[in-house]
Amino acid sequence: MVQTIAERRRSLGAGIAALLAVALFVGTAVATLLLWDGDQSASRLFSAYTWRILQFTLWQATLSTLLSVLFAIPVALSLTRRPEFPGRVWIVRLMALPMGLPALVGALGLVGIWGRQGIVNGGLAAIGLEQPVSIYGLTGILLAHTFFNIPLAVRLLLAALERQPAEYWLLSAGLGMRPLSVFRFVEWPALRRVIPGVAGLIFMLCATSFTLVLVLGGGPAATTLEVAIYQALRFDFDPPRAIALAFLQIALTGAIIGLIALLPAATDTVRAAGRKIRRFDGQTANTRLWDAAIVAAAVFFIAAPLASVLAAGLRADLVKLVTGSLFLRAAATSLSIAIAAGMIAVSASLAIVSARQAIAALPARSRPMRLLSTSLAGTSSLVLLVPPVVLGTGWFLVLRPFGDVGLFAPYLVALINALMALPFVMRVLEPALDEHTRQISRLAASLGMTGWPKWRLVDLPVLLRPMLTALSFAMALSLGDLGAVALFGSSDLITLPWLVYSTLSSYRTNDADGLALILGFVCLALTILGTAGDKENENA
């Protein structure tokens, strides 16, 4: 990349500003937690209570991860074995839906299928069994975590299998490999490389899962660290306990991130070029039957709760709901927070990426510059290290002396949401920006284009699409988030997820179903907008 000194200075300045802002925001929260009444918190760190919660957090995350990966493997294998059948594209797209669905909405759908009045227990009762599936407690948490993570794992494993050169499948057919040999020599080696990364990612998501545990877990027997922090602050107002738990949480996520960093990353990108995959193995009636059964089971598992959200939501009086003043207020609040969070996340990402590019373009990189580049790259991971509830706890304690926390709450929620979205936004923008720079920097420099004209004529037309993609993705995340708002939600601050949650808590299930449908629909629409941009990543 060719840059003028002014350009470089601007890029670096913006990047450093973004880095400092993030570090300050996260640092203030953590420092406050550290300094707050340290003795009392330390004594709480290793009580039987915290120990039990830590154990449960790890236990449910381990089980969720194992179940998700174990069930995803046969689904991915069956889908790879059948590269062409009518509706396959839609099944692969269905696997992308839970990722964009707010956890709260997913939980409601799961209750509709697996709950006391759900169709599974109804069916079991009809054949004479006494409702053996409970959606609450550990079973419910595992069901919900597998609902959200099996599709994720399927997509990642499927991509790994499809990244294999198409010749491999032709060769294994030509060599006359039986299914077991194909698994041993072709499928398993491809899976083995990505399974650690996939499992690490899912473990991280499950260990820090908040909403699902809040809604489906609960009770001291089925509480994770995140939910326990929330309960300590919100119900018991016991900051020392919240702080002790927050530190356990940071230590835990830190350890997991450290471990994941050692594993190869899993991506869902598929080679764009190359031969089309064609399979000549597994053509017997038995394998066909097996593949059909596996794929059908997966489709039911994922689609049924979604259908349940739709069906239950349509039974509610939607017109009355969306014209209600409470809904309108919540929608306006959610939208403002989502737009603010999305804009902040996109601007911060742009600043961070440009600064990294500016450093990469330096002819000689000094030690401080290299360090800066690494810090910039690590910024987005900082959010993963300090989960939203912990950030919220810290800032709750910072702001309390200054009056009603509720006044600051919308800004805090927007900032926390922006930070949560940062890793995802970076993943969209970084490759787009890198590619754009690679293509135009020499030409733009030779024409002497810099500053605003360059941005308007060269950068914006190309980058607008990825920026909007990232923005809608970040907005979907923020709109569906209950974690950040849970600590601050009140009659003064009502977002859509908070409205669904409080409606649900007051047992107005019918209204909650209707609101969940609307929320789910909006978030899915934004996510689909957000992923429509990367067609080349489509597994279709």
Place this chain on the structure above:
Amino acid sequence: MHDGIVLDQVELTLGTAGFLFDCGIESGAITAIAGPSGAGKSTLLNLIAGFEQPRSGRLVIAGSEHTRRHPAERPISLVFQDHNLFAHLDIFTNVALGVSPSMRLTAADRANVDDALTRVGLGGFGRRMPGSLSGGERQRAAFARALVRRRPVLLLDEPFASLDPDLRVQMAKLLVDLHQETGNTVVIVTHDRDEIRRVADRVLVVEQGRIARHLRKAEFFDRTEPSAAGM
């Protein structure tokens, strides 16, 4: 009856492209398939290998009908341009899979694999991974696998296209040597005129999904117009 390969009015449609092949490929000779890109060279090869199923017509290989047979049941070995080796398996395993696709090997099988590796100039390379080999060495390993499979027909789809010119000459020589030892029927898709000159006995020119000409090498090079060269 022909004991090479016979395509008898073999018809196939892929998307909007129609193909009709009607030809015989001589047993024990090296036949090059030439022709412009997209004319159907690889499709012809895929039909013989069993990776495409004809809509109608008959395919006979070495005297028996194979029109509807699974690729593994055909008396054929394959070498592609790339990815002939499983990158996560060592060279020995890659070659030995040609003997037994479930890797149940006798001591004699192992000795055969080692011999084949030596024959193609890869003696002692058994424990190496494909990634540590050059492009030419990887293609040699693919030849070694074809050797241990002992199938009467060897199909090659532009096997040397990713190699540099010097290496192509070496590899072509190896191909001819192995062919003379085994007396197998070789069908090689290529768009390289020099390669045809080096290896082929006969040339099938494919144009627009049809066999345009079936010539002896000398006849092929007598025709000077560029379209016949398949460039």
